[in-house]
Amino acid sequence: MTWLKPYHLGGYFLLGVVIEKVLHFLGFSHYGLMRVTLVAALVLYVLLSWWIHRLENK
Incomplete structure (x- = not known):
C-alpha cells in the first residue's frame, strides 16, 4: 500500500475530529x-x- 502515506494519518485524525465536532x-x-x-x-x-x-497511475 504505497499510496497510503504516513501523513495521511494526520488527515484521518483531523477528519475524525471535524466530524465529531459537527455531529456534536x-x-x-x-x-x-x-x-x-x-x-x-x-x-x-x-x-x-x-x-x-x-486513476492517476493509469
Whole structure:
C-alpha cells in the first residue's frame, strides 16, 4: 500500500475530529452512532484515496 502515506494519518485524525465536532453541534450525543459515523468516514477516505491513486497511475 504505497499510496497510503504516513501523513495521511494526520488527515484521518483531523477528519475524525471535524466530524465529531459537527455531529456534536448538530445534537448527536449518542457516542455509538458517532463512532460508527467516524469509522464509515475513514473507510470512505481510504477508498477514495485508493481510487484516485489508481486513476492517476493509469
